[in-house]
Amino acid sequence: MEAVYEKYFRGNLPHIWCPGCGNGIVMSAIARALDKLGYPQDDVLFISGIGCSSRMSGYMDLNTVHTAHGRALAFATGAKVCEPRLHVFVLMGDGDAAAIGGNHFIHACRRNIDMTAIVINNSIYGMTGGQFSPLTPTGKKATTAPYGSIDRAFNLVELSRGAGATYVARADVYHAALLTNLIVEAAQHKGFSVVEAVSTCPISFGRYNDMPEPADMMMWLRDNTITVAQAAKLTDEEAADKIIIGKHFETEAVEYGEEMARLLASAKEAE
Amino acid sequence: MSEKMTNSCKGTANVQLMQGNEACAMGAIKAGASFFGGYPITPSTEIAEYIAREFPKLGRYFMQMEDEIASIGAMIGASMVGHKAFTATSGPGFSLMQELIGYAAVAEVPLVIINVMRFGPSTGLPTMPQSGDIMQARWGTHGDHSIIALSPSSVTEAYYMTIDAFNLAEKYRTPVVLLMDEKVGHLREGFDISNDPEPEIFDRVSAHEGKYVPFANTESGVPPFVALGQGERYHFTGLTHNEAGFYTSDAGKVSEFMQRICGKIEDHVDEIAQFELDAMDDAEIVIMAYGAVARSAHETVESLRNAGHKVGLLRLKTIWPFHTDKVRELCAGKKLVAMPEMNMGQLAVMAKAALGDMPFLPINQVDGRLIKPETIEKAILDKLAEMGGDR
Ligand SMILES: Cc1ncc(C[n+]2csc(CCOP(=O)(O)OP(=O)(O)O)c2C)c(N)n1
Numbered sequence: 001m002e003a004v005y006e007k008y009f010r011g012n013l014p015h016i017w018c019p020g021c022g023n024g025i026v027m028s029a030i031a032r033a034l035d036k037l038g039y040p041q042d043d044v045l046f047i048s049g050i051g052c053s054s055r056m057s058g059y060m061d062l063n064t065v066h067t068a069h070g071r072a073l074a075f076a077t078g079a080k081v082c083e084p085r086l087h088v089f090v091l092m093g094d095g096d097a098a099a100i101g102g103n104h105f106i107h108a109c110r111r112n113i114d115m116t117a118i119v120i121n122n123s124i125y126g127m128t129g130g131q132f133s134p135l136t137p138t139g140k141k142a143t144t145a146p147y148g149s150i151d152r153a154f155n156l157v158e159l160s161r162g163a164g165a166t167y168v169a170r171a172d173v174y175h176a177a178l179l180t181n182l183i184v185e186a187a188q189h190k191g192f193s194v195v196e197a198v199s200t201c202p203i204s205f206g207r208y209n210d211m212p213e214p215a216d217m218m219m220w221l222r223d224n225t226i227t228v229a230q231a232a233k234l235t236d237e238e239a240a241d242k243i244i245i246g247k248h249f250e251t252e253a254v255e256y257g258e259e260m261a262r263l264l265a266s267a268k269e270a271e
Numbered sequence: 272m273s274e275k276m277t278n279s280c281k282g283t284a285n286v287q288l289m290q291g292n293e294a295c296a297m298g299a300i301k302a303g304a305s306f307f308g309g310y311p312i313t314p315s316t317e318i319a320e321y322i323a324r325e326f327p328k329l330g331r332y333f334m335q336m337e338d339e340i341a342s343i344g345a346m347i348g349a350s351m352v353g354h355k356a357f358t359a360t361s362g363p364g365f366s367l368m369q370e371l372i373g374y375a376a377v378a379e380v381p382l383v384i385i386n387v388m389r390f391g392p393s394t395g396l397p398t399m400p401q402s403g404d405i406m407q408a409r410w411g412t413h414g415d416h417s418i419i420a421l422s423p424s425s426v427t428e429a430y431y432m433t434i435d436a437f438n439l440a441e442k443y444r445t446p447v448v449l450l451m452d453e454k455v456g457h458l459r460e461g462f463d464i465s466n467d468p469e470p471e472i473f474d475r476v477s478a479h480e481g482k483y484v485p486f487a488n489t490e491s492g493v494p495p496f497v498a499l500g501q502g503e504r505y506h507f508t509g510l511t512h513n514e515a516g517f518y519t520s521d522a523g524k525v526s527e528f529m530q531r532i533c534g535k536i537e538d539h540v541d542e543i544a545q546f547e548l549d550a551m552d553d554a555e556i557v558i559m560a561y562g563a564v565a566r567s568a569h570e571t572v573e574s575l576r577n578a579g580h581k582v583g584l585l586r587l588k589t590i591w592p593f594h595t596d597k598v599r600e601l602c603a604g605k606k607l608v609a610m611p612e613m614n615m616g617q618l619a620v621m622a623k624a625a626l627g628d629m630p631f632l633p634i635n636q637v638d639g640r641l642i643k644p645e646t647i648e649k650a651i652l653d654k655l656a657e658m659g660g661d662r
Pocket residue numbers: 050051052053054069092093094095096097120122124125126127128133
């Protein structure tokens with residue numbers, strides 16, 4: 001880890017994350033994945049939104065862009081279309097990707113543009129102090145849902161699949177090695193890939209939901225995650241409250257950048 | 272550009288009938304734009320359609336995005352990796368872009384936004400004109416910042432001013448807005464640039480000495496721009512940042528940063544702000560106008576001159592930064608300054624501030640129609656009569 005740490009982090013500490021926050025585990029999984037992928041750092045473009053999780057772009061020694069709340073995929077789309085040689089990773093929070101950035105998210109899935117979206121799902125708006133997000137499970141408490149959220153939650157895996165993403169996986173910060181491997185796979189996949197990283201926010205989520213200590217949240221992940229293979233043996237009802245981890249979906253489809261290149265070539269020929 | 276709004280066509284063999292929107296698209300191509308991200312909206316759509324047709328042939332990128340927020344986001348991403356990016360929109364879309372216009376200002380990302388202004392607020396009158404976005408262009412995004420905005424009065428000028436907009440965006444590392452009246456965007460008139468000199472094209476400066484400091488406090492206030500992915504791994508953020516690009520809340524650094532990003536434009540107002548003066552030398556009465564209304568004002572000048580009034584036209588080609596000192600100087604000692612605008616008096620606020628207690632007559636019309644020369648003439652004659660009977 002020492003070598004990975006030295007190589008991929010800028011070392012501009014202190015960071016802003018609370019003790020026990022899952023964001024650091026996701027960041028180290030990304031660094032290990034980059035190490036395995038072996039991309040030159042100069043060729044990696046790492047773009048994030050706004051939120052606790054999105055501060056990650058400031059810490060990583062890559063070409064980095066900290067954008068605006070919800071807009072990371074829009075920035076990434078313009079950059080990737082213009083510079084297809086860059087390996088693009090987009091880091092978002094659950095609110096960032098599924099609420100304010102939801103429109104960009106489904107359209108990035110639909111275009112199937114070759115980049116990897118990593119959504120840190122801590123079930124809450126961490127940065128603003130614990131308001132419910134579209135990924136907060138119904139009934140969980142938040143500062144703006146003091147009696148428990150009455151909203152239904154998105155299932156990000158199904159949302160991504162339905163919108164046209166061609167690789168969809170989910171892991172969590174208790175299973176960090178799995179997370180690393182899935183990020184590697186997602187990056188190697190040609191097309192729009194989504195990795196949901198279920199994470200812990202003891203301060204803004206656990207505190208209101210009977211898991212005040214970082215370890216409580218880790219045990220919650222340990223006890224409530226099942227693999228895709230295990231889930232296949234359960235009825236929908238049995239699996240309903242479980243966090244299903246692993247690769248959910250992979251398919252091949254026309255990738256946007258390749259289509260763009262084809263369009264440009266044929267337009268030029270027609271001239 | 273010294274191109275006058277009145278000599279758009281010189282009667283040579285190469286004259287084409289051209290629309291303002293098309294001229295903008297051509298200007299963008301000439302300026303070297305290589306990414307367009309947009310969302311259809313009347314009365315700007317012809318620009319997107321022209322670019323969708325022409326860009327692929329040139330190996331450049333046209334994208335129709337899911338909305339205007341995505342459009343400007345994609346433009347910023349494209350510009351960060353070194354492309355000249357632009358869009359074309361109108362009021363409702365321009366409103367949606369505001370948050371990221373602030374981002375581009377603070378992250379110092381060159382962009383061009385062609386805003387073909389339609390009648391607002393809200394959906395308003397989509398095919399009718401209003402110079403309603405003058406203040407939105409200046410202050411639409413939150414927080415202090417500066418901005419450059421230009422307004423063409425003719426089809427030929429739409430072409431050259433679009434090139435100017437790109438040059439200014441690249442030179443000052445800033446978003447630039449072309450505030451084009453619907454009446455100019457949809458105007459068709461003679462267009463012939465075949466005998467004109469080649470316009471100058473400016474590309475962002477990447478040259479620097481020693482280690483690259485992405486937001487260096489340079490003398491001009493504009494740091495060199497090395498595109499992302501070219502070997503300098505650095506960081507962009509919309510947070511207030513230090514010279515290296517990382518967040519800072521240090522009072523001294525924050526204030527230095529704010530001074531620099533505003534000063535790099537405001538301190539260069541002499542270089543940026545362009546005017547066209549017509550019959551101003553002996554003028555006692557000045558009509559100050561911009562955009563489509565300047566065309567009516569030009570006719571008013573001729574008509575009033577024929578009637579023996581010494582009237583001149585001060586046409587503002589640059590809306591922002593507003594050159595307060597120059598306006599004051601040009602209007603000093605005049606009997607009356609009239610300012611027709613197709614809004615409730617948006618730029619008149621600035622004019623009034625520049626003119627102090629000089630006699631000032633705002634002429635405002637907000638009915639979805641272009642202000643007619645007669646309307647301006649009548650308002651001026653009525654005012655003169657009221658002021659004490661000069662004819
Ligand atoms: C346009 C806009 N609206 C609201 C905010 C305030 N805001 C900042 S971060 C955030 C939510 C972050 O939640 P999430 O995306 O889940 O990221 P986390 O902090 O949990 O990692 C909000 C609402 C903002 N910065 N911009």
